[in-house]
Amino acid sequence: xxxxxxxxxxxxxxxxxxxxxxxxxxxxxxxxxxxxxxxxxxxxxxxxxxxxxxxxxxxxxxxxxxxxxxxxxxxxxxxxxxxxxxxxxxxxxxxxxxxxxxxxxxxxxxxxxxxxxxxxxxxxxxxxxxxxxxxxxxxxxxxxxxxxxxxxxxxxxxxxxxxxxxxxxxxxxxxxxxxxx
Amino acid sequence: xxxxxxxxxxxxxxxxxxxxxxxxxxxxxxxxxxxxxxxxxxxxxxxxxxxxxxxxxxxxxxxxxxxxxxxxxxxxxxxxxxxxxxxxxxxxxxxxxxxxxxxxxxxxxxxxxxxxxxxxxxxxxxxxxxxxxxxxxxxxxxxxxxxxxxxxxxxxxxxxxxxxxxxxxxxxxxxxxxxxxxxxxxxxxxxxxxxxxxxxxxxxxxxxxxxxxxxxxxxxxxxxxxxxxxxxxxxxxxxxxxxxxxxxxxxxxxxxxxxxxxxxxxxxxxxxxxxxxxxxxxxxxxxxxxxxxxxxxxxxxxxxxxxxxxxxxxxxxxxxxxxxxxxxxxxxxxxxxxxxxxxxxxxxxxxxxxxxxxxxxxxxxxxxxxxxxxxxxxxxxxxxxxxxxxxxxxxxxxxxxxxxxxxxxxxxxxxxxxxxxxxxxxxxxxxxxxxxxxxxxxxxxxxxxxxxxxxxxxxxxxxxxxxxxxxxxxx
Numbered sequence: 296x297x298x299x300x301x302x303x304x305x306x307x308x309x310x311x312x313x314x315x316x317x318x319x320x321x322x323x324x325x326x327x328x329x330x331x332x333x334x335x336x337x338x339x340x341x342x343x344x345x346x347x348x349x350x351x352x353x354x355x356x357x358x359x360x361x362x363x364x365x366x367x368x369x370x371x372x373x374x375x376x377x378x379x380x381x382x383x384x385x386x387x388x389x390x391x392x393x394x395x396x397x398x399x400x401x402x403x404x405x406x407x408x409x410x411x412x413x414x415x416x417x418x419x420x421x422x423x424x425x426x427x428x429x430x431x432x433x434x435x436x437x438x439x440x441x442x443x444x445x446x447x448x449x450x451x452x453x454x455x456x457x458x459x460x461x462x463x464x465x466x467x468x469x470x471x472x473x474x475x476x
Numbered sequence: 477x478x479x480x481x482x483x484x485x486x487x488x489x490x491x492x493x494x495x496x497x498x499x500x501x502x503x504x505x506x507x508x509x510x511x512x513x514x515x516x517x518x519x520x521x522x523x524x525x526x527x528x529x530x531x532x533x534x535x536x537x538x539x540x541x542x543x544x545x546x547x548x549x550x551x552x553x554x555x556x557x558x559x560x561x562x563x564x565x566x567x568x569x570x571x572x573x574x575x576x577x578x579x580x581x582x583x584x585x586x587x588x589x590x591x592x593x594x595x596x597x598x599x600x601x602x603x604x605x606x607x608x609x610x611x612x613x614x615x616x617x618x619x620x621x622x623x624x625x626x627x628x629x630x631x632x633x634x635x636x637x638x639x640x641x642x643x644x645x646x647x648x649x650x651x652x653x654x655x656x657x658x659x660x661x662x663x664x665x666x667x668x669x670x671x672x673x674x675x676x677x678x679x680x681x682x683x684x685x686x687x688x689x690x691x692x693x694x695x696x697x698x699x700x701x702x703x704x705x706x707x708x709x710x711x712x713x714x715x716x717x718x719x720x721x722x723x724x725x726x727x728x729x730x731x732x733x734x735x736x737x738x739x740x741x742x743x744x745x746x747x748x749x750x751x752x753x754x755x756x757x758x759x760x761x762x763x764x765x766x767x768x769x770x771x772x773x774x775x776x777x778x779x780x781x782x783x784x785x786x787x788x789x790x791x792x793x794x795x796x797x798x799x800x801x802x803x804x805x806x807x808x809x810x811x812x813x814x815x816x817x818x819x820x821x822x823x824x825x826x827x828x829x830x831x832x833x834x835x836x837x838x839x840x841x842x843x844x845x846x847x848x849x850x851x852x853x854x855x856x857x858x859x860x861x862x863x864x865x866x867x868x869x870x871x872x873x874x875x876x877x878x879x880x881x882x883x884x885x886x887x888x889x890x891x892x893x894x895x896x897x898x899x900x901x902x903x904x905x906x907x908x909x910x911x912x913x914x915x916x917x918x919x920x921x922x923x924x925x926x927x928x929x930x931x932x933x934x935x936x937x938x939x940x941x942x943x944x945x946x947x948x949x950x951x
Contacts, residue, residue: 313539340605389536393517401517411741419747422511
């Protein structure tokens with residue numbers, strides 16, 4: 296019987312998926328990872344709900360709508376270590392550029408002014424998620440244990456962070472890994 | 477008794493697209509909808525930013541195709557400066573556009589779609605992903621990973637980073653091509669060609685394996701839109717628009733992309749944040765059209781690289797009497813042909829001495845207060861339109877995203893799959909896979925509007941008219 300591998304989740308909240316693409320930029324190192332961890336939840340795997348007993352959750356994106364807010368709390372409840380993964384989670388970044396404008400103005404521009412027929416603001420909230428008043432960084436919504444910077448973090452940064460976390464250490468970033476943008 | 481089937485992510489989990497299917501009193505499928513669940517507001521919050529920043533900001537719309545937004549934004553900037561960019565800059569922009577196609581198409585086929593095809597639609601969902609694929613066939617997966625890597629390496633060589641490079645700018649590009657990197661990139665070509673051909677062979681086996689399912693995967697006539705070069709060749713950076721109908725007739729041709737708004741409008745529905753572009757003369761929603769690989773390979777007269785052109789002819793034979801290939805499953809096939817084209821064309825560009833030039837950027841002040849950029853993103857034609865003041869401060873902008881232009885067709889595909897597989901109360905797990913796979917033929921880059929990069933987590937409920945739960949399947 297092989298020992299249980301650490302259970303890792305990656306989550307995509309309000310962002311562009313660039314951090315996840317940078318995760319995939321680990322390229323052949325992904326093959327090594329299959330021996331070292333189990334990816335139990337991620338946009339790139341089939342999973343139904345955020346599972347229990349997650350060892351490490353990498354969370355990309357700001358918290359921008361009500362479903363993401365709910366999910367963030369589930370992640371916290373079910374995960375031992377929560378990592379703010381990339382600048383949108385760390386600071387709000389590009390996702391939070393909308394905060395200086397009201398939601399009504401944002402929605403009105405796209406769905407009323409820039410519509411040629413049937414102008415209306417989508418509000419069927421049984422099927423789509425209502426925006427929160429502002430997009431907020433993850434640590435303002437839940438407690439976060441570690442922060443990985445970058446828009447996106449480079450594959451080398453992610454490899455370092457994941458390798459440390461899988462060995463039970465908090466990643467202590469040398470200055471070479473610390474950059475915004 | 478009428479019922480609603482909701483195929484949706486469980487609320488608390490990730491996944492920002494949902495599907496609902498309504499059944500009428502007789503249990504027949506009524507409406508079926510594909511909902512996009514996320515809105516980020518770029519069309520408003522970019523107001524007040526400088527034109528020069530727009531390429532860097534709009535590339536953050538999407539981490540999968542940032543380079544497509546970068547290039548399209550830079551082209552809108554060229555239009556506002558009212559200048560022609562230097563030849564070297566254009567060729568380098570072409571090179572990075574092809575690199576973007578290559579990495580994005582490789583992601584779609586190897587990382588995201590192959591698990592369905594090779595492990596099977598009905599395989600254990602816990603293993604039906606790239607890691608399951610590694611366990612099944614490490615060498616095949618490694619090749620796919622490396623093909624995507626090649627695209628990303630080109631982007632990094634040109635733009636110093638793989639994701640969100642700010643390298644292109646109104647008037648050209650910021651940095652020249654570093655000549656010492658040319659051989660490094662050329663050394664990738666043989667392996668990349670081999671992998672592209674391996675993928676095509678694999679897909680042809682898949683076509684046989686799923687021959688009974690394929691006819692239901694979004695198989696209908698629609699308009700097709702994309703760019704073609706002046707001589708009708710497949711184009712990716714700077715062609716004119718061609719619109720073809722589902723019988724192969726050219727409806728519009730040689731349309732300047734800057735006139736897109738005369739031909740295409742956008743509609744809104746209350747149940748999706750993804751708008752619904754349509755062809756104006758047919759109105760909404762009749763003016764449904766498809767963009768992306770299937771459209772491009774259908775509408776072009778030929779492909780100007782030999783291996784891809786040979787494959788295009790085989791592809792065209794699938795059309796039969798219709799003249800065009802209308803089945804959305806063959807998006808995968810067209811995508812692999814475009815991978816082959818990208819590799820061949822990248823080789824040609826790398827061997828072109830013009831890419832080594834040092835004149836890479838034309839400079840000008842703001843000469844127009846409005847400008848439009850268009851290019852072929854991996855998933856279809858992408859338009860950025862900006863209005864600026866005399867100082868280059870953004871006053872207003874409109875973005876027409878490739879995936880949005882497939883919105884009507886994706887909804888139609890969901891409807892077709894529902895019609896085919898759903899029969900009254902009988903809802904099987906297999907339906908989930910197939911409905912999902914139908915959407916994923918389009919490789920929707922929902923990042924541009926939402927999030928579902930890979931698989932949508934699905935929660936299917938069968939409700940009666942009073943919303944009582946009759947049965948439930950989760951995955």
